[in-house]
Amino acid sequence: MIERLIKWSRIRSPWILHLNTGACNACDIEIVDALTPRFDVERFGILLKASPRHADVIVCTGPATRQMKDRVIRLYQQTPDPKFVVAVGACAMSGCVYRGAYNVIGGIDQVIPVDVYVPGCPPRPDAIIDGVVKLLKKLENL
Amino acid sequence: MKRITIPIGPQHPALKEPISLRMTIEGEVIKDADVRLGYNHRGIEKLAESKTYIQNIYLMERICGICSHSHTTCYVQGVEALCELEVPRRGLFIRALVCELERIHSHYLWLGVAAHEAGFDSLFMYTWRDREVVMDLLEIISGNRVHYAINTIGGVRRDLNEIQKEKILEGVEFLKKRMEYYTNLGTTEPSFVGRVSGVGILPEEKAMALCAVGPTLRASRIASDIRKDDPYGAYGEFPFEVCTADTCDVLGRVVVRVKETIESLNIVEYIIRNLPEGEIKVKAPRRIKEGEVVSRYEAPRGENIHYIKSNGTDKPERLKVRAPTLANYPATIEMLKNGFVADIPLIFAAIDPCICCAERFVEIIDERKGSRGIMTMAEIKRKFKKPEIKKDFVWPL
Numbered sequence A: 001m002i003e004r005l006i007k008w009s010r011i012r013s014p015w016i017l018h019l020n021t022g023a024c025n026a027c028d029i030e031i032v033d034a035l036t037p038r039f040d041v042e043r044f045g046i047l048l049k050a051s052p053r054h055a056d057v058i059v060c061t062g063p064a065t066r067q068m069k070d071r072v073i074r075l076y077q078q079t080p081d082p083k084f085v086v087a088v089g090a091c092a093m094s095g096c097v098y099r100g101a102y103n104v105i106g107g108i109d110q111v112i113p114v115d116v117y118v119p120g121c122p123p124r125p126d127a128i129i130d131g132v133v134k135l136l137k138k139l140e141n142l
Numbered sequence B: 001m002k003r004i005t006i007p008i009g010p011q012h013p014a015l016k017e018p019i020s021l022r023m024t025i026e027g028e029v030i031k032d033a034d035v036r037l038g039y040n041h042r043g044i045e046k047l048a049e050s051k052t053y054i055q056n057i058y059l060m061e062r063i064c065g066i067c068s069h070s071h072t073t074c075y076v077q078g079v080e081a082l083c084e085l086e087v088p089r090r091g092l093f094i095r096a097l098v099c100e101l102e103r104i105h106s107h108y109l110w111l112g113v114a115a116h117e118a119g120f121d122s123l124f125m126y127t128w129r130d131r132e133v134v135m136d137l138l139e140i141i142s143g144n145r146v147h148y149a150i151n152t153i154g155g156v157r158r159d160l161n162e163i164q165k166e167k168i169l170e171g172v173e174f175l176k177k178r179m180e181y182y183t184n185l186g187t188t189e190p191s192f193v194g195r196v197s198g199v200g201i202l203p204e205e206k207a208m209a210l211c212a213v214g215p216t217l218r219a220s221r222i223a224s225d226i227r228k229d230d231p232y233g234a235y236g237e238f239p240f241e242v243c244t245a246d247t248c249d250v251l252g253r254v255v256v257r258v259k260e261t262i263e264s265l266n267i268v269e270y271i272i273r274n275l276p277e278g279e280i281k282v283k284a285p286r287r288i289k290e291g292e293v294v295s296r297y298e299a300p301r302g303e304n305i306h307y308i309k310s311n312g313t314d315k316p317e318r319l320k321v322r323a324p325t326l327a328n329y330p331a332t333i334e335m336l337k338n339g340f341v342a343d344i345p346l347i348f349a350a351i352d353p354c355i356c357c358a359e360r361f362v363e364i365i366d367e368r369k370g371s372r373g374i375m376t377m378a379e380i381k382r383k384f385k386k387p388e389i390k391k392d393f394v395w396p397l
Helices: A002-012 A026-035 A066-078 A090-094 A125-140 B044-048 B053-061 B068-082 B089-117 B121-142 B162-188 B190-196 B204-209 B214-218 B250-273 B324-336 B341-350 B377-383
Strands: A015-020 A047-049 A057-061 A084-088 A104-106 A116-118 B003-008 B020-026 B029-036 B291-299 B302-310 B316-322 B363-365 B372-374
Touching: A002 A125, A015 A026, A015 A066, A026 A057, A026 A084, A026 A125, A026 B121, A057 A066, A057 A090, A057 A125, A066 A104, A084 A090, A084 A125, A116 A125, B020 B341, B029 B324, B029 B341, B044 B053, B044 B316, B053 B068, B053 B316, B068 B089, B068 B291, B068 B302, B089 B121, B089 B162, B089 B250, B089 B341, B121 B162, B162 B190, B162 B250, B190 B250, B204 B324, B214 B250, B214 B302, B214 B324, B250 B341, B302 B324, B324 B341
Parallel strands: A015 A047, A015 A057, A057 A084, A084 A116
Antiparallel strands: B003 B020, B020 B029, B291 B302, B302 B316, B363 B372
């Protein structure tokens, strides 16, 4: 009973943490765009949170840089279980144009496990919402 | 009073991008500030040396997602100067059109972020809703919302037709009306004005001495704009004014950006009404002549400089980017001093920081010894060893 309640509340209101691991700002702006009136993800109960301790979903943008690697792992550990990671943009998936640069490790999945990938450079806000809604579907079957 | 150092970032509610600030405070007053960079450092300049000139356009675009067109235009202008290409006028006009639309969307975005940091979230939501109109216009022109990819060496890649022109004029009409509303709101709403006036003061002489650029400089009474001082592209033909403010604080920076947006809207209208006929690009050679060039450009955040050195092959030998945010860091530290802790996000947001623009190389400056040099990753690791974290630390509750 309680488990069902927790699951229901988790699906109805996932709080997200936005984490820039070395992105070019484009994906970040599109994420913030998704929160503002035209796209408005708040209708799915999604709320942007500042602290990793409040978050259920980490939305990562950008390739993982060497300087940021330890921080990303620390933030992932600080997030309470169960936690999910959405990789937004081509950089977060594979490194995109920065592939081969000396300070870039590659996609964010080289550092932490990823649940949903949203392709695009940058993906449109609609695509980001689609990605998050797919994650919610995944949660239902958990 | 005891001095305390507080770290802010690299992941912090007030910052959208990773940067680390160390604030030394006495009570509520900031006595010293230190900026630590490198979280967003990707090594683009080195990477550019291994790519061809055409590939580099798309790499330069991805230096920054807000001023993507600024970086490509600056780069492309440099390469065109190297191989002495004459870009057709229509091409230059379309390039300037995208430049101005980008400036408008960047300033709208900034106004929203500044309002958010000042605690005025309804203005944030309003401006971001209206910003979508600009994004739509850019999508109509280039097919993409953020990375337009409209520049190429020798001109632009897409032409404008009559339907697009009409749509742009409609959009400009709407945005003008909205901007008038924000001008009234931003300069007369007492709670907002009370929050931003007198915060983050940067006197005229300091702004000059610390080499501030863009709206930060113009808000300190200095009328400096590359579009006017050193006209590039087709900017010599457009009628516009350089906007300044004389309050030297965050309010001044708001006023400058609002006025600039209105000027940009006028420029867009002028471009659409006076768009010349003809070709949009000329064919560019694959191998670029030997030589070096410095290209200047007025990005939404200030002066952007690209230095390109060519050795006669199809890849540049050196590409150096000086983004406007980097030039504004010393001024920001000056603004933060003797301010309050609660003003940090507002002051920092007021320079419109774009951290991804600013981070491409690491230079270590030792303040005490006065030495400076470029270090490798291993050297940095050796020098700045992380303090050990106590594993079994018990909170004194």
